Amino acid sequence: MISYGRQDITAADKEAVIEVLNSDFLTQGPAIPAFEKAVAEQVKVGHGVAFCNATAALHGAYNALGIGPKSLVWTSPLTFVATANAARMLGADVDFIDTDPRTYNLSIEALEKKLEQAGKKGRLPDLVVPVHLTGQSCDMEAIKRLGEKFGFRIVEDASHAIGGGYKDHPVGSCRHSDITIFSFHPVKIITTGEGGMAMTNDGELAFSMQLFRSHGITRDIERMEGEPDGGWYYEMLSLGFNYRMTDIQAALGASQLTRLDGYVKKRHEIAAYYDKKLADQPIILPHRESWQYSGFHLYVIGWPDGTGGRNRKQAFTDLREAGIGVNVHYMPVHLQPYYAKLGFAAGDFPSAEDYYAKAITLPLYPNLSDEELGKVVSTVKRLAAC
Numbered sequence: 001m002i003s004y005g006r007q008d009i010t011a012a013d014k015e016a017v018i019e020v021l022n023s024d025f026l027t028q029g030p031a032i033p034a035f036e037k038a039v040a041e042q043v044k045v046g047h048g049v050a051f052c053n054a055t056a057a058l059h060g061a062y063n064a065l066g067i068g069p070k071s072l073v074w075t076s077p078l079t080f081v082a083t084a085n086a087a088r089m090l091g092a093d094v095d096f097i098d099t100d101p102r103t104y105n106l107s108i109e110a111l112e113k114k115l116e117q118a119g120k121k122g123r124l125p126d127l128v129v130p131v132h133l134t135g136q137s138c139d140m141e142a143i144k145r146l147g148e149k150f151g152f153r154i155v156e157d158a159s160h161a162i163g164g165g166y167k168d169h170p171v172g173s174c175r176h177s178d179i180t181i182f183s184f185h186p187v188k189i190i191t192t193g194e195g196g197m198a199m200t201n202d203g204e205l206a207f208s209m210q211l212f213r214s215h216g217i218t219r220d221i222e223r224m225e226g227e228p229d230g231g232w233y234y235e236m237l238s239l240g241f242n243y244r245m246t247d248i249q250a251a252l253g254a255s256q257l258t259r260l261d262g263y264v265k266k267r268h269e270i271a272a273y274y275d276k277k278l279a280d281q282p283i284i285l286p287h288r289e290s291w292q293y294s295g296f297h298l299y300v301i302g303w304p305d306g307t308g309g310r311n312r313k314q315a316f317t318d319l320r321e322a323g324i325g326v327n328v329h330y331m332p333v334h335l336q337p338y339y340a341k342l343g344f345a346a347g348d349f350p351s352a353e354d355y356y357a358k359a360i361t362l363p364l365y366p367n368l369s370d371e372e373l374g375k376v377v378s379t380v381k382r383l384a385a386c
């Protein structure tokens with residue numbers, strides 16, 4: 001089976017990990033700040049705060065922005081459940097914004113309309129979380145403008161988009177947001193096994209997230225409320241979790257990061273190959289906005305009902321049976337049983353639901369061979385034709 005995503009681990013990655021294993025620190029050592037600094041430099045932002053995964057980073061980011069039981073967080077229904085769940089973990093209410101039929105990212109028109117209605121009803125969101133689905137950036141200038149007008153904060157869920165750009169700036173530079181989140185799960189663009197990072201230009205937000213990932217504890221004398229008793233002294237300033245990344249993971253991430261640009265370039269080459277080979281097929285190919293450069297985590301095709309005499313489900317099953325490890329990203333979050341119990345229902349976000357009815361993710365990762373790519377294309381063509 002050709003999987004839809006797969007990590008690339010080199011000899012240099014293994015050496016970097018072994019070096020940490022032979023060192024004094026497996027966790028809370030120097031590899032973590034080194035990795036944070038390297039990612040921050042890569043995406044041109046002030047601070048990076050590493051977490052054990054991107055879900056924990058989202059939790060820490062929302063918490064740093066003051067999200068709590070009375071808050072309201074809006075995001076896209078086309079995301080992994082964690083984007084919405086992190087708000088629920090803090091006791092906040094969640095609502096969704098319908099998606100753009102071409103980019104599948106949250107629709108700016110739908111957002112603006114919903115904000116105007118919410119303003120009239122007197123309950124505006126405290127936080128909006130745009131998700132750069134498949135790696136294509138949302139229109140952040142437009143979202144930032146609305147944020148200023150309606151008074152909400154912004155966290156970018158860029159789990160798919162490290163290495164991508166928006167209007168000449170790297171995704172993660174936080175020019176139009178408070179915090180940006182990356183994921184380093186093995187199917188994502190670079191990996192630490194499990195891992196995530198929150199990027200920000202705001203030192204206070206960074207400090208708050210550092211506390212949150214490590215029990216609310218600081219050893220920084222400047223930050224303490226009392227006088228240190230001695231060299232052992234630390235203070236717990238707030239409630240926190242153990243959401244730390246290990247040095248083993250950070251070393252792997254730093255080694256992977258040196259190949260980020262090459263990985264994204266290769267992903268674009270594969271996407272261009274699919275574009276070209278599938279251009280004449282009766283399926284929907286990914287649209288790209290000209291003002292962004294995608295991280296290309298995913299290549300999603302739309303399978304209109306009846307194409308090749310198949311609906312999406314049959315096409316998916318037949319692709320899998322032919323050894324193509326296709327996937328579907330994502331089932332709209334509002335239709336998950338947990339969210340349905342909160343009152344969401346089918347029909348609430350028609351554009352997202354329409355996308356979901358057609359979506360199939362084709363394999364996309366840097367080490368796909370020409371032979372594998374050829375097999376993906378010929379199988380899609382065969383199924384679309386008969």
Ligand SMILES: *Cc1c(COP(=O)(O)O)cnc(C)c1O
Nearest residue numbers: 053054055080082159183185195
């Ligand atoms: C992968 C992913 C997450 C969660 O990342 P983890 O590192 O697995 O916790 C969150 N949001 C989106 C959009 C993702 O793709």
